[in-house]
Amino acid sequence: MAGIFGFYAFGEGRENWDSKRFIYYGLSSLQGRGQEATSFAVYNYEFNSLIWISGNGFVEDLFEKIKQEDVKGFLGIGQVSTDREDYVIRVDEPVSLALVGDGKPALHESRQTAFQIFAEKLSEELDEQKDPIDAIKKIIEQTKGGYSFIALTKDQKMICGRDIHGIKPLEVGAIGFDIGAVASESSALDVIGAEHSGYIKPGEVVVFDPLSICRKCFFKNRTAYCSFEYVYLARPDSYLNSIPVSKVREMIGKRLVQENPVKADVVIGVPDTAIPFAMAYSEHSGIPIKLGFTRTGRHIRSAIKPSQFERIVGVQLKLNPIRASIDGKDVVLIDDSIVRGNTLRNTVYNLKRKGAKKVHVRVGSPPLIAQCPFGTEVPREDELIGKALSNDEIAEIIGADTFAYLSIDGLVDSIGLPKNSLCLGCFTGNYPEGSL
Template identity: 40%
Template sequence: MAGIIGVYAFDKIWNVSKFLYYGLIGLQNRGYSYSGLVVLKDNFKAITNEGAPEDITLPSDIDGWAGVGYTGSKISYPIITDYGTLVVDGIIKGDIQEIAKGLYKEPEKTLRDIQGVFSLIFLSKDGRLIGYRDSYGIKPLEIGGFGFDLAILSSETSGITVIGGEFRREIKPGEAVFIDTYQISYTQVEESKHNYCAIDLIYQSRIDGFVFNRYIYETRVKIGEQLAEEKRIDADVVIGVPDTALPFAIGYSKRTGIPYDLGFTRTGSPIRTMLASDDFLKVIGVQLKLNPIKSVVKGKRVILIDDSMVTGRTLKNTVFSLRSLGAKEVHVLIGSPKLISRCPYGMEVPEEKDLIAANLTDEEIAKVIGADSIYWLSLEGLYKVLGKSLCVGCMTKKYPRVI
């Protein structure tokens, strides 16, 4: 998973390095193991960091009127070539140097020929910015601006709005945007196939975002309401796992009338355990981001809602924490269908052997994590909320594109 951003100033007096830096901080929900940015003035200057964007230190001499940035799990990005610099969200096949050469010389043909599932941003050595989503549209890409001065490409609207930009619209699947000193133009390179990533909507995107032409907060509230339609539980309080699952809990509470409350407060950095790079952080990360509030759960029958379940380790620790603070019952609801297969497109869903829902029954999982019961959103319920133009390969083992 990755967040990518490109910023282009129409007047070369601008320095876009801080726009890129803060835009990347707004995208680090998409991955934070490795980050970096490249700016163009007379030539390319790069800063890379093994860690989150917020840990980057910008040198005083980093200056450029256009640039791109990356935050995610691939140590190879951003890539500077003889023809320009490239950042990618997703998986592409082929020699990067040859792809960059093609994007510089024959961009439309090259975009049509690239194999993979991806969104990309390419800044050429002569100062042209290209953004593109492959025709399946599994990875998002948005465009916005800062008045008439800057154009901004970003994986999510958060990369645009946190730097004061105004969101314009989503780049369509199979569509390319070309930005130079004089204009912004769009070309439909390939026919749209529309297979949006269900996990991006359920988990990956920020709750204040607009992705795949949907408001994330509103979408997750509806998923919570759908959970209430499918599985009503007699309980005293509904709580959600911050931050992604809070709207699910709000929706469930609205539909059932069971009071919603804030079950956790943060301690330390906002760790996203699905994205964590080592097993220790996956376990201890739940304590860093989820410290339960005793008065909310003590002596109560608790409904705990989370966005997904991968290995079960995070939820096991969370349920244990609630029990230790006196929760009378803990019923777990999951705002996605079961994850039973890996993602070949770059989402951090591991192999089937590591996925708890692919290997144990519901009763066994409830016992392992210490819950009184567990329930996952049905695939039919997911389609009811999101429609069927989705990639749900990690839930069904049926993938829209072979790469």
């Protein structure tokens, strides 16, 4: 999985802008979508060339290392990724271009290789076809999978698009009369001071060139937005496909009360993603919410860490329970998802050790039972506790008194779109028709 960002300056005097700082803050706001690798490419006017910069780790780690003066350009794209060495793709011939992508085209097992193949095809088609729109149309038509991408060519085009189902998001914004920006989430646009103006539609292609923006949508009515974005991946301050993420999470909290009510003294949420669920759960159940945990260190998204060890360290560092909130109380603990169950087991154990009498676990998403072929890291199916065990069994294993998921219908209703307009693959094992 990745977070992607693009910056494009228009009009007379556009060379005066430097995209680098915008990329820095844009990517920082997408850090939740990937914390293992940061990379970007800018178009440099003086040398008429693309410059690539990449490194492992957080956005700030990379930017601390680079010499600011050396990397300048008024057009630029960047990405953060959940995989190390997963950097901006570079293709030199026939058309020199850089490409960032979220999700995964169905071209290879590995995300990087899949996007490398995708970018090479794009370079060839751009060389062959007169109109870049035709080039991309052909590629999107031929490439299954769930992906969104931003490419920057040496001839100053920024090309953006989504697969025909629009599984992965891509939002668009503007600053003043100068700048167009594209990002995985609208929060990145807010952070750089852009006005969020809309989203690229499923199967839509948008080409920025120095003199125009051309936009074409070829494949209609096949929408299947990733539902996991709304539950977990996206930031609560983002709008995706014109749906506010926080609103979905509030609806989920309300729905959890309706589907599996329980008597308790206090509601707490696992930071950060589950906090909005917990707040809505409290509001609709009448059970007061308290601050359950304090985090230590950087915000590390535990579910997307690559190794088991780091995941556990991440959780222990992250979730120190606040004893006064739970001591002697029946607790409803809200989490956003349950993958293998080990983070929840640790959390429940810690809560009880600090004095919780009962712990009722509610999960704001349906059981994860299948892989995501579109680049979101879900462990092997035989590691997924939701596939292996019933609710009562899970409660027993993680040491909770009761345990319940959100139903699939609950999730669909909370997002507020028809079921067939969503990809629910990781919860059902069924993927959008024609996506694989």
